[in-house]
């Protein structure tokens with residue numbers, strides 16, 4: 001299966017104008033499109049409405065997770081409903097099978113990487129914060145466990161490894177993802193992990209267990225030669 005992937009559209013009608021033409025070719029190059037979060041800028045239903053008008057015209061199956069920006073207006077439930085009504089598979093701690101390939105996804109959360117992962121110690125505010133990260137990890141674990149396909153693609157908004165956030169200021173790395181997510185990838189030896197959020201990170205990395213991780217943030221993809229709003233993976 002050919003999987004096109006992108007993330008961090010931060011949609012505005014103006015910003016999408018330059019993407020409209022290149023996006024129109026996605027159907028010729030891929031069987032399915034993955035959008036790894038931050039579809040909107042402020043999480044407003046109006047933003048989602050105009051994005052959906054553009055996406056429906058692509059006429060290929062779309063699988064998506066929400067990003068932090070899609071939560072900004074606390075209307076994420078409504079956004080998910082709008083997307084689902086238009087036929088988009090929104091992975092929110094859930095899985096989906098398409099042509100023998102399994103997709104599992106969730107937004108993920110922040111918290112840092114490796115030895116720097118924030119642990120649940122001290123104030124209750126810290127504990128609540130860490131719990132949010134653990135909850136997202138458990139949701140991903142559950143979603144992956146449900147799939148019975150030989151190949152599994154994991155989609156998150158936040159990065160599961162530090163390698164693909166390289167290029168971002170080191171001070172903000174802990175806010176770009178959490179390596180707790182990578183433990184799930186390794187435990188299940190998934191085929192591919194896609195994420196966004198680190199707009200200035202690195203395109204490719206892998207978990208310690210060897211799972212390929214790809215950062216498909218739009219700004220990164222558009223900085224390549226040739227610039228393209230999505231990247232295609234053959235699985």
Ligand SMILES: [Fe+2]
Pocket residue numbers: 008010038067069197199
């Ligand atoms: Fe973003």
Ligand SMILES: [Fe+2]
Pocket residue numbers: 038067068069157196197
């Ligand atoms: Fe983001």
